[in-house]
Amino acid sequence: MDLDLTDEQRLWRARVRSTLDTPAIRAELTALEASGEAEPDVRALYRLLGETGLLAVDWPTAYGGRAGCGAAEAAVVAEELVRAGVPDTLHVNTIQIVGRFLLSTGTHRQRHRWLPGLARGETFACVLYTEPGAGSDLGALQTAAEPVEDGYRLTGVKSFSVKADLADVALCAARTSTGAGRYQGLSLFMVPMDADGVRRSTLDGITDESFHRVELDGVHVGGDTLVGTEGQGWSLLLDALALERTGLDYALRARRWFGAALSGPAPIGPGNDAAVAETGRLGARINAAHWLARRVLEDQEEGGVDGAAAAVAKYCASETAQEVAHWAASVHGSGPHGCLSSDLHAAVDAAYREAPGLTLSAGTSEIMLDIVAAELEAPTGGAASPPPPGADPVLATLRTALRNTLAETVPDDAQEAPGCPARVQTVWEALDGLGVPLYETGTDQEGLDLGLSVGAAVCEELGRAGLPDPYRGHALITDVGGGAETTPAPVSLTGFEALPTGSGLTVRTAPGGTVERDGARVSGTVVTESVGTAPLAVVLAGPERPWVARLPVARSGWSPTTTGTWARVISFERADITPDDIVGPLGPELDRARVRQASYLLGVAEGALEQAVAFTGERRQFGRPIREFQAVGHLLARCTARLALLRAAISLASWCCDTGRPTTTAAVDALLLAAQTVPSVTSHAMHVCGVRALTTGLSVHRHYRLAVLDAARLGAAHHLSFLAGRGRSSGGERA
Template sequence: MRFGFTEDQQRFRADVRKTLRSAQVRNAAAQATGADGVEPDARPLYRLLGERGLLAVHWPVEYGGQGRPLTDAAIVAEELVRAGVPDTLHVNTIQIVGQFLLMAGDAEQKRRHLPALARGESFASVLYTEPDAGSDLGALRTVAAPDGDGYRITGTKVFSLKTRFVDLGLCAARTSPDAGKYQGISLFLIDLHAPGVTVSVIPGIGDEHFHQIQLDAVHVPGENLIGARDEGWPLLNEALTIERTGLDYFLKAEHWLQAALDSLIDRDPDSPHVDHVEQIGRWKGALAADHALAWEVLTGIQADRVDPVAAAVAKYHSSELAQSIAAWAVDIPSPEQRADRTGPARILNSAYREAPGLTLSAGTSEVMLQIMAAAFDSLAHQEN
């Protein structure tokens, strides 16, 4: 369990903060931040961050990184959010797809894709969820049929963020449709600019837009198959586990609580917290627990220990906490503050609309509870 940072980590954090405080980065971050349902293109900001080497610091140098530990990448992720950088492209491209490719891809796949992702020249997203499958990925229907030395993938994926801005999709599909529910599944990298790919926006209330991705016999070269054919289920579980560190949800919750505190201070600078002291203390304590849970998962991954139960605990706690803070904080701003589209009220309004999806993405809270319950049940049987 980690209860503090080393001197090297503290120096590294200070260097990252200094870089992110530059006027060029701050201006680019402001232009990339969405509001009131308008979703700007954040890629210019990420190209700027890529030029400064901040997107994938833990990747090997040969793949565009700095060869630093995964825990240093978590420090960068924390500082990006605290500097006002919209995090979705970083989470999807670097923390999920890139990290999975680093763990499970072959040498040629890494060489071909990782450097461009690290430079902010290419972006990726996850294509798992389907209209009738939801969180039960064993029910997915997308099919990858053999086609020469590659495959033709047909199916529909939904609830993918930023997809109209990305280049690659990490897609789960059935390569042996007649196999069992959790057999015959494979993972592919799909070029989202290829013929047969149609991306459309799913109407919603959030500032970031969900998308539907229609795959109509999209040709995928055999070299884009990740791992062995039909052996995607274990890889899929590993991919979901590294997605569930809870750090990104913790950072959202921290950001939203700070916006609520800023709003309280603006309302009453002399005694801003009088009516909310107890609840703020509870939120702060829960956030401290959240941070510890996320870093326990991260340090485990750094040591090549992928613990799906610890990840489920971290994901459940952080997403539920972020949702609760958003629901509480939306009523903090005064009517006058709500009229200001540039202040904390804008952040809290956006948070209230985004928060419901946090307990669904990367596996619903119910699925996380099932993972925990199964582990406790197994432990109880071992003790008996």
């Protein structure tokens, strides 16, 4: 799918695709494929691409870029190169890593010296960081750069570099001084790979792309090759690594391998529901990881490098791509008995062999978790706690107002059930006082028409506070009814847990009658949010589509009970639903409801994680905060990354809905990820809080119980997985 592209960017995609389909480029791609080489020399193809101006579109025009193109357009190019079958490692190394680093850090002279050639496909670059004794720990690197009269003399060995055999220049990390500390005295250089003393050799390996060893034997470089200030290379190296960790290349690999697996014969299809469901789960993750990577790229363009955000994106994308490769091999078989054609078998087998390296390159997954864990901070608490950073000032203002109002007006009672009628009413009055019921309502209905993204933020903040969400039911009734209610009121969602397969109620109509015209008589037991003064929004199965009825509480024919997880269950016994109760059929409105529900669940998990981060920072064992133990820090960091992936999926679905794009796939994906992620995150939050989580001393148990209560509010995860996978596995959307 086109991830949140504007109409202009869609036209740009079409132009890029047309350019890549020109005879010269197609002929070169055909020749590469016909060569049968696992790692062919693609420099001639890149020179053709350079002539078209596609390699570095987001750079300034003085260095080979295109006017009016930014990070979004560059991401489209990267996506289309992969779609067309262009091997992308040279592009990643040359343009996305070394080129972007020079663009952000290099001097005016350095930019003019190297960038135009990189953009034209005439010069290629690699990185020389890793050494035999310095992998993840770059503070241990030993390559020395000895200052000499007219520059520096580099001596050392670099290993496991990719495409070093084709590179003309390398971004190399070396030590210019010793004794000050492990991270002091490091410097970065642009080293010509044809300089005297540079020796390259290939390391035997299992992947199609070879690793190389590069020996630097007294290599002389001029003083103008030093990038940045001598001895201050550590901070620059961190920036360079963050540029390398956007996750886009990993997300594109995942998408390519996913499509290759789906293009093969069954076993993914009708009759294999488990495989279809797994297809849906992976497709949802791929889309979210892709979107997250795109956001990091655009954020880097607008506001600089955020190392923790890049680490999250890289972690999510590389772990997803690795899982996709393993899944493709397990589904189709990576050995000689696999059921794919020879070409597809080769692609799946190559992916399987490459997969272990995805969570190693550009920093291991463990290092990514270290980076994220180091940035975890407990919220300041109270009404003044700031909202999460975001580019949209409306959302930031809304979140602040919501948090302040809820903190001031809703009592913090960890024991009181969220569905308690008095608590629901208190929350609703707080929302009503802020005008929330009109946020999504159209201006023709005297609403504010702020869009689903704002409504989703409301639900997220209620979940974060561990409060009931009466807004969800109200918004659904408003959507289905086609306009604002005369008297806005909280509404309890009832019976929606049976979606998407139908209703949990037996619905009977008069002979020849319809639900809409004649009403119905219903029986069965379903779950509701609250039983008190709030009306019920009940879903009824129809012969072609479900219907939504709005029922007043004071009516005979049903009785409520409460379970140990605060769930309220209503048993209907031949209860009459009148035509006046029917609000309307449930169609596209369900997509909006799914996004709100996913947002509420996201908030529930965020609230639990915030409490866990705070507790583990205060709780000391063995002489230090328990968050400083790697096992605890990594667990919290993984939870943080999983919620970032979920947040990306929700943001994408909201954007699709607000801009009139097809929304069903994105909405199902968002709710699926929420249903699978949130119970796990809240469980981990309980675990790290220890036995205190089981007492009223902490309120994290409220989020834990809400997670299981609401995870299936609009359909169980296994049903959502199947729904998400059905279109993908039947030849529809591939991710």
